[in-house]
Amino acid sequence: MAYTKPIPDPEEYLNKPFWDGCKEGRLMLPRCEDCNRVHFYPRVLCPYCHSDRIDWIEASGEGYIHTYAVQHRAFGGYADETPFVTAFIDLKEGDRMLTVLRGVDPLKPEDIKIGAKVRVEFEAASDEVSIPFWRVVE
Amino acid sequence: MPSNPSMSAAIVGAAESNKIGFIEEGTTATRLHLEAINNVCKQTGIKPSEIDGVFSAGFSPQLGEHLGIHPKYLDTTAVGGASFVLHVHHALAAINAGIIDVALISHGEAGFSARKNRGNGTNRAGADDKWSVGNQFEVPYGIAGQPSNYAHAMTRHMHQFGSRKEDFAQIAVTTRDWATLNPRAVMHSKETHPFGGPITVQDVMDSRLIAWPLSLLDCCLVTDHGGAVLIASAEKARSLRTAPVWIAGAGESMSHWSMLEMEDFTATSARASSNTAYKMAGMGPGEMEMAMIYDSFTVTAGITAEMLGLTPRGEGPSLWADGKAGPGGSGIPVNTNGGGLSFSHSGMYGMMLLVEVYRQLSGTAEDGINGLPGKQVEAKTAVVNGTGGALSTTGTLVLVADD
Secondary structure (H helix, E strand, C coil), rough: CCCCCCCCCCCCCCCCCHHHHHCCCCCCCEECCCCCCCCCCCCCCCCCCCCCCCCEEEECCEEEEEEEEEEEEEHHHHHHCCEEEEECCCCCCCCEEEEEEEECCCCHHHHHCCCCEEEEEEECCCCCEEEEEEECCC | CCCCCCCCCCCCCCCCCCCCCCCCCCCCCHHHHHHHHHHHHHHCCCCCHHCCCCCCCCCCHHHHHHHHCCEEEEEEECCCCCCCCCCCCCCHHHCCCCCCCCCCEECCCCCCCCHHHCCCCCCCCCCCCCCHHHHHHHHHHHHCCCHHHHHEEEEEHHHHHCCHHHHHHHHHHHHHHHHHCCCCCCCCCCCCCCCCCCCCHHHHHHHHHHHHCHHHHEEEECCCCCCCCCCHHHHHHCCCCCEEEEEEEEEEEECCCHHHHHCCCCCCCCCHHHHHHHHHHHHHHHHCCEEEECCEEHHHHHHHHCCCCCCCCHHHHCHHHHHHHCCCCCCCCEECCCHHHHCCCCCHCCCHHHHHHHHHCCCHHCCCCHCCCCCCCCCCEECCCCCCCCCEEEEEEEEEEEE
């Protein structure tokens, strides 16, 4: 079935290793070679120490729910999927990502646990682009 | 007395991006900005963390976020190619006033690469740049508009402090009570809107969900609105027929631009901006006799009340509890126009805060403020806070009525 929701047009410089990784089913994150901290989204300069020596690491694909919301109103392809849960994920390696959270019931928001463990998975939205999503695993 | 800004500041460094010209491999405006900033910091030995004012043609909060800094002065004056020369003028004024020490003026424009990049990577205001942080990492997850963002802050507040949806609902109820006294408020009465007039906590709880935990009545209106204010020197102000409202303190700050970079979902830079404003005014939150707090959502107002020091941490909604902040309430009056929730909110509500606080503190209430005879509140002092973006940027004012 065709993917009807917004498909990112991968930025071809800073974000390229990230989107290339997604296509291979690998979560790649930028890490500063000077202070060793991981950041997300990708930067020209490390947001912590301002070094321009940024490398990429393959992440564990594990994280935890930092906070969440249930979207009852959305646009484009997402309009057909309401209600759905969005969440900010604390990455095991540090910093955060946003996701549509999988493995939860959007009609029972009180049952979703902040701090619950999540794991990344990838959905091929097109031949060129795969998008990472996070699923509750406990 | 104002001091002459002449010679009060100097340009101390100037640098360019690593590459300029026809960059065949392509680049983006963001990269060009950041390379130049990196180079000028290395040239001068000034660390990015020492930059306390960011000036650019429309991209300043994003640059602050890229650098991971929390500047206390943001200027995005974009008036075409001359913008950067004007930025020097504005920076001079801010430095002369003692508000900032180090101003960054930054330019990054991928005029050549834009073609290769199919129009992306330009950071141009208003353009739907597919390479913006939002379009890369937020829009693919159905985030559209601020309710979808702000709801995450409310969930986290409820988790962290045990606050309840009902506590935030009371903010909407009390704010509506003010709107029922303001004939210009959209939600004044059944005459102004089919759903106007007083509401209850249960009404808020029962209204349809927009982005749980936010229900419809937790969200501001979307209206048409225009406003303007004039600010004059003290001397000029005293010569006019209108009553002056004195600017005792002012501050601004930012914590992030994208919600991806909001470190603490229960706190905003209103803490920093109000600290600056209170310090300039020589006053504290306990001396504020009314408050105008940006209420794009009930959660915005609740969190901001904490940041302004009007309630203890984690207890923001208590400012409104039992209608305390409403007409005739036992606390300080808050959002006396009926707020963005029930008066009017066109998308950028900050101007409406200013118009209302001027009317209240100048006593023009007596001339028919909001169409009503008589002064509404006795306040002689007010704290005003505006929040922008995704709980990103804030400005705080401490205003004082004329004697």
